[in-house]
Amino acid sequence: MSGQEFEEEANTSWSNNGDSDHSSPGNVVSESNQPSPVSTPSSSRSVELNGFGSLRDQYLGTPAPTHYQYLPHLFSCSTHSAIIPSQTRSLDPQSHTLVNQLLAAEDMEPLNTPMLIEDGYKVTQSELFALLCRLADELLFRQIAWVKKLPFFCDLTIKDYTCLLSTTWQELILLSSLITYNKQVFGDLADVTSKYSPSEAELHRFSEEGMEVMERLIYLYRKFSQLKVSNEEYVCMKAINFLNQDIQGLSSVSQLEQLNKRYWYVCQDFTEYRYPHQPNRFPDLMMCLPEVRYIAGKLVNVPLEQLPLLFKAFLHSCKTNVSKE
Numbered sequence: 001m002s003g004q005e006f007e008e009e010a011n012t013s014w015s016n017n018g019d020s021d022h023s024s025p026g027n028v029v030s031e032s033n034q035p036s037p038v039s040t041p042s043s044s045r046s047v048e049l050n051g052f053g054s055l056r057d058q059y060l061g062t063p064a065p066t067h068y069q070y071l072p073h074l075f076s077c078s079t080h081s082a083i084i085p086s087q088t089r090s091l092d093p094q095s096h097t098l099v100n101q102l103l104a105a106e107d108m109e110p111l112n113t114p115m116l117i118e119d120g121y122k123v124t125q126s127e128l129f130a131l132l133c134r135l136a137d138e139l140l141f142r143q144i145a146w147v148k149k150l151p152f153f154c155d156l157t158i159k160d161y162t163c164l165l166s167t168t169w170q171e172l173i174l175l176s177s178l179i180t181y182n183k184q185v186f187g188d189l190a191d192v193t194s195k196y197s198p199s200e201a202e203l204h205r206f207s208e209e210g211m212e213v214m215e216r217l218i219y220l221y222r223k224f225s226q227l228k229v230s231n232e233e234y235v236c237m238k239a240i241n242f243l244n245q246d247i248q249g250l251s252s253v254s255q256l257e258q259l260n261k262r263y264w265y266v267c268q269d270f271t272e273y274r275y276p277h278q279p280n281r282f283p284d285l286m287m288c289l290p291e292v293r294y295i296a297g298k299l300v301n302v303p304l305e306q307l308p309l310l311f312k313a314f315l316h317s318c319k320t321n322v323s324k325e
Contacts, residue, residue: 095269098151098262102235105149108180113138115188123196128308131192139173139181146172150239152259156252163249168242170296175241178224179234190315198309210302210310216295217314223288230274233285236267241289 113134117123147153147161177185229237240263245256264286271282302310 089273091273092269095266095273098266099232099236099270101151102239102263103231105146105151106180106231106235106238107142107145108231111135111138111181111184115184115192117192117195121195123192125196125198125202125305125308128193128196128312129304131189132307132311135189136173139176140169142176143169143172147242155255155259160250160252160256163247164242164244167247168244170299171241171292172238174292174296174299175234175238178221179229180231182224186315186318189311190319193308193312193315196308196312198312202306202309206306206309207303209298210306213295213298213302214310214314214317216291216298218317220288220291220295221314221318223284223291227281227284229285232270232274233267236263236270237285237289239263240267240286241292 113131115131115135143165147165153161240260243256243260243263245253245260250256267285268282271285272279275281
């Protein structure tokens with residue numbers, strides 16, 4: 001998505017509740033992998049890729065390493081306890097209002113894209129890829145509709161919204177897929193991918209880039225599952241990620257920075273109020289955002305023909321982990 005589609009849609013149909021045709025997004029890499037105000041120094045980490053390993057064993061009969069090491073991109077974040085004291089207290093009325101406004105802007109209804117496959121049907125690579133494209137279409141369209149409902153919508157220009165959305169749409173889709181629509185993604189979509197059997201050639205062509213993306217997706221899935229992110233936290237995280245003043249080409253950088261900080265502190269206020277016995281919860285949530293940006297940027301570099309296998313292996317691994325817990 002270059003941004004032209006969003007700007008044209010904004011100029012022609014923002015008065016008709018967002019009804020418009022929407023097509024598959026193109027490949028756009030984020031201008032910056034640095035959120036504000038989180039920094040992202042690195043440390044080492046490895047995650048067991050039982051998904052891809054078992055797939056290789058099943059279809060190739062050749063074992064794969066049980067662990068895949070990668071140069072790390074794990075992050076740290078300075079806590080802001082000095083700004084909002086960590087103690088039992090009531091939620092600030094303004095925070096309550098802003099969170100409710102973000103909740104009202106979010107479409108949390110189940111996805112409309114059908115993901116039902118008859119028992120015994122074998123899904124082909126092209127069919128699975130077409131389904132992933134349709135899901136991306138719907139998810140992108142929902143992000144466009146979301147932008148128009150934001151409580152600060154009138155505070156920024158169409159040009160800035162175009163720039164923000166064309167740079168962050170992959171990140172928004174990833175966040176919503178792992179949190180809001182996770183039951184469908186790890187249920188219905190996982191059932192579809194289980195009926196797809198990759199060829200030997202597809203397995204051999206699976207790239208190191210795809211392996212790294214899958215590893216990081218598994219880590220992020222586990223982190224979100226561990227945190228059990230609430231709807232209120234999710235909408236704040238999404239707004240913070242979207243309001244990235246580091247993106248090039250923006251005209252209202254200082255205004256974006258103020259909006260970003262506003263929802264940063266709203267999220268901290270809500271999290272510390274709702275989870276007073278989890279003092280590290282807010283930093284943990286914010287530390288997920290750099291990983292979301294990094295994964296989204298890497299995903300667009302994975303060859304399109306490898307995406308069906310990547311999602312099959314990722315969903316297979318996550319379902320296997322869930323069954324073991």
